[in-house]
Amino acid sequence: MKNRQFIYLILTVSLGSFVVLIIGRFDLISSTGILLLGNDYRRRPGCTCSRSSLTSLRSPLTSENSHIQLSLCSEYATQRGPHQRIIAISLFGPKENRMFQMNRSLALLHQLIEDLNVVYPDNFILRVYHDDAVDSSNIICPIECKHPNVDFCNMTDKLYIPPKIWRFTPAGDPLVDIMMSRDLDSPLTKRERAAVDVWLASNKLFHSLRDHPLHNVPMLGGMWGFRPSLNRSISRLILDKIYNRELIKRYGGRADQSFLSSHVWSYAKASVIAHDSFLCKHEFGQKSEPFPTQRPAVNETNCFIGWARPCCTPGKRPFGPCPPECRPKDHPEWVYC
Structure with missing residues (x-):
């Protein structure tokens, strides 16, 4: 019985860590319906500078399929x-x-x-x-x-x-x-x-x-x-x-x-x-x-x-x-x- 409880505890901790990871990856701004990518989109890998924020222009969630449309650029x-x-x-x-x-x-x-x-x-x-x-x-x-x-x-x-x-x-x-x-x-x-x-x-x-x-x-x-x-x-x-x-x-x-x-x-x-x-x-x-x-x-x-x-x-x-x-x-x- 104790072994089973221990296994449940391990699974619960693992699942919780996974959820935290997902939440850390995406910041959901409920007031605007906008899904923001968790990484810093303003800075390219290898860059020492950051670009301006684009708060007012971020892509909204679509009501039909709830995903961000991706540009064919960056x-x-x-x-x-x-x-x-x-x-x-x-x-x-x-x-x-x-x-x-x-x-x-x-x-x-x-x-x-x-x-x-x-x-x-x-x-x-x-x-x-x-x-x-x-x-x-x-x-x-x-x-x-x-x-x-x-x-x-x-x-x-x-x-x-x-x-x-x-x-x-x-x-x-x-x-x-x-x-x-x-x-x-x-x-x-x-x-x-x-x-x-x-x-x-x-x-x-x-x-x-x-x-x-x-x-x-x-x-x-x-x-x-x-x-x-x-x-x-x-x-x-x-x-x-x-x-x-x-x-x-x-x-x-x-x-x-x-x-x-x-x-x-x-x-x-x-x-x-x-x-x-x-x-x-x-x-x-x-x-x-x-x-x-x-x-x-x-x-x-x-x-x-x-x-x-x-x-x-x-x-x-x-x-x-x-x-x-x-x-x-x-x-x-x-x-x-």
């Missing part, structure tokens, strides 16, 4: 909660890119963050999808701790996805309302933002930008956007294609635009705003619109959207006038539109 990104507005880029190392130079890539990234703060200051977040070539302690930690609007997303467990397609991942993120795919080496400009604002003021799912005579595809890898919040079914379909190993391996290297043409444009063309300054006659199955603002003056360096820094030489354009039919109807005098 624990910190998950804690931001729903309704995220994302600008996504890919940053990948020498394994995928022989021309990779870390110092140059970091310089471009810092320039892009400066652009973000000026052009997209209204709660847009820059997500940097990367591999292990990007060191946490020396690169990621200082940038994330300094810039609350930048999240790094490690793709090491998804390396079967071609690097230039990593940046498309937010299209399937359940916490993202707006995503835009951009290039690391291309600046964010006021001309681009004006076009984005036209898109966001509409009810269209997709956005496509074409601002050069050679932008002759439906969607460019670094010049398109999607609003997952308007159609979660299409959002999941796009993510399924990105995560399909047999499918996605066909689109390595520079084939990201082929992936968009083959697997995203079929959804996009039914609900898209396409701004096109040169190829408006070639509608790709959907009529385009002129850009809402005139092209910058010839002495400015941001001569077209999608250019790689430093791009245009002051005083010389890389192309001629835009066709009259591609100009706004109320501004036929915009020779460079």
Whole structure:
């Protein structure tokens, strides 16, 4: 009898310890219905700094299945909660890119963050999808701790996805309302933002930008956007294609635009705003619109959207006038539109 009581005591203590462990792992805030992860989401492993707390943006428990929806980025990104507005880029190392130079890539990234703060200051977040070539302690930690609007997303467990397609991942993120795919080496400009604002003021799912005579595809890898919040079914379909190993391996290297043409444009063309300054006659199955603002003056360096820094030489354009039919109807005098 005593032995049985002793066994019961051991089991009771063990069960109690397990319960304490579970409670220690999760802090349930009953007043807000929010489940907070017990570990410190503000500090990455190996970091000496901590990021700002996100008390007001933490993910609520869903009433249907009582679990936290996870972002397709990081624990910190998950804690931001729903309704995220994302600008996504890919940053990948020498394994995928022989021309990779870390110092140059970091310089471009810092320039892009400066652009973000000026052009997209209204709660847009820059997500940097990367591999292990990007060191946490020396690169990621200082940038994330300094810039609350930048999240790094490690793709090491998804390396079967071609690097230039990593940046498309937010299209399937359940916490993202707006995503835009951009290039690391291309600046964010006021001309681009004006076009984005036209898109966001509409009810269209997709956005496509074409601002050069050679932008002759439906969607460019670094010049398109999607609003997952308007159609979660299409959002999941796009993510399924990105995560399909047999499918996605066909689109390595520079084939990201082929992936968009083959697997995203079929959804996009039914609900898209396409701004096109040169190829408006070639509608790709959907009529385009002129850009809402005139092209910058010839002495400015941001001569077209999608250019790689430093791009245009002051005083010389890389192309001629835009066709009259591609100009706004109320501004036929915009020779460079």
